[in-house]
Amino acid sequence: MALLDTADRDFGTINAIIGRHGRERHELVPILQEVQARYRYLPEGILSHISTAMGISPATVFGVATFYAQFSLEPKGKYVLRVCDGTACHVRHSMPIYNAIKKKMGLKGKSMTSPDGLFTVETVACVGACGLAPVITINGEVHAQMTPQAVEIIIDTLRNREAGTGETH
DSSP states (O other): OHHHHHHHHOHHHHHHHHHHHOSOGGGHHHHHHHHHHHHSSOOHHHHHHHHHHHTOOHHHHHHHHHHSTTOOSSOOOSEEEEEEOSHHHHHTTHHHHHHHHHHHHTOOTTOOBOTTSSEEEEEESOOSOGGGOSOEEETTEEEOSOOHHHHHHHHHHHHHHHHTOOOOO
């Protein structure tokens, strides 16, 4: 994968990130956050480099990267769609929305990122917007009272925006 290859060779950028934060152990989470913001995930080669550069064991770095739900070891799409499946959203049919997203993106099995790399879909336990259920978030922006049809329109709109057409379905 090109993204991984590029990330594995980009140690100058990683060194600059570490330099801004410092090599103290308590800076590991902010460093990982900045790396993930840049690459949309934490490439294994970069985690190994961070370990060496900070003088922290690889097990510690990987442990932190896998402990916190905010981090991903797999590439994520430009748009991360999180479908709330908390009680309020679930009883208001959030799973048909999730299934519509997976179908629209052409996802099969455990795949969570669209083949074009634009979208990643996840479920979350609660967004905290129960009165607006069912909800999804797209890159943190809440979309209320969703339906399978509405989410398909949103995906089409985002795809068209990326393609530069601006048209919606």
